[in-house]
Amino acid sequence: MGVVADVLFTLLQVYSYAIIIYILLSWFPNARESSFGQLLAKIVEPYLEPFRRFIPPLGMIDISPIVALLALRFAGYGLNSIFTMIG
Numbered sequence: 001m002g003v004v005a006d007v008l009f010t011l012l013q014v015y016s017y018a019i020i021i022y023i024l025l026s027w028f029p030n031a032r033e034s035s036f037g038q039l040l041a042k043i044v045e046p047y048l049e050p051f052r053r054f055i056p057p058l059g060m061i062d063i064s065p066i067v068a069l070l071a072l073r074f075a076g077y078g079l080n081s082i083f084t085m086i087g
Contacts (some may be wrong), residue, residue: 005083
């Protein structure tokens with residue numbers, strides 16, 4: 001079970017990094033229109049979209065990615081607890 005847990009935690013970590021990079025791309029003009037930005041959008045936007053529906057932006061600041069990252073982190077903690085009980 002350790003290998004499965006390691007793979008899942010690695011995937012969660014990589015996905016978290018993808019979200020952070022996608023957020024940082026918004027700071028650079030036309031970065032999200034690049035092929036890399038569009039690839040990240042296809043990967044990250046389906047996860048961020050439900051959070052954006054429920055959390056309105058605070059002025060010019062969109063805090064939904066922060067909440068999405070926290071939810072991903074809590075999911076990792078939950079998986080860790082499950083794998084700890086199993087193995």
